[in-house]
Amino acid sequence: MEYIMDTWRELRRMNVRQMITQGLQLGLIVTSALMIWKSLMLVTGSESPVVVVLSGSMEPGFYRGDILFLNMGNKPIRTGEVVVFNLDGRDIPIVHRVIKVHERRNGTHIDILTKGDNNYGDDRALYNQGQEWLHQHHIMGRAVGFLPKVGMVTILMNDYPALKYALIGVLGILVLTNKEG
């Protein structure tokens, strides 16, 4: 409580120039983060260079909360690759392994079937009605790197949105009242 009163008194003591400076610093931090994210997208060629595993369908390899680093690259999709794909009309990406590939001679068309390591059957049950195969445009990236558990924070923030607002609020206040800037 004491800390909140001190912070409030400090905020009121700042003049306009100081407030603008602090606001700019906050803006710089946010845009730097955005720049790093966008450059990662360019470098990896993937729309989503880092994803958090959301389900247990790839256990015991990947658990909920694990982080995967994705790369797209130009090499054609082959079996065994752990790919992240988006089905038409759905926005939650799925991370599963490719188990069948049929690629046409001229390289223009490829049929892909995926399956979660921990699932009994292949993903045809997940695909849209009447869809038997995935194609190149469904694939958003291949997993090339792995970091355990670190993504749990994202899952918690999704399950408890109050946590997300609280975290952003605290960080915002800390940056705005940072006197070393």
Place this chain on the structure above:
Amino acid sequence: MHSVWTRANTVLTLFGTVAAVLCLLTTGTDLLHKPDPKVKLGLRDVRRLVQHNGGREHAAVTFDLDADLRSVFTWNTKQLFVYVQAEYETSENRVNQIVMWDSIVQQQDKAHVRLNNHKTKYAFIDPGRNLRGRSLNLTLVWCVMPRVGRMYSQQSTHYVGKLPASYVH
């Protein structure tokens, strides 16, 4: 200057930096590892080769596998995802890969896989009528899934001859 928040900030930043460097070094050690796998893989029997409605061909085969993958494990290996796939070419498709069997190996001492006359887990189905008389490669692939860092896979391909020239019921 020395408030709780400043100290917490410094400690957490240091922790994050050290953890990141350690992770990079850990996954770097995998690059120095030289595995020595010994793989014997063959097609044992073609029990059925039939055509289904819609012009697909389906083969029910069995295979033999003797794979010593114990040397593939490093201290940074969490598990091996091991699978056997059939590879062949057709006039329409330059690449056909069909995973017939897979297994997860979580411990190094269980990494010597021996399968005899083993049935496939997943159906060997071609979307067309391309299996009769087809030259077949069987490939064993092991995907090394790390505790931290880079995931990679290696494989061993074996040419196993041709599928029967006519249907087998």
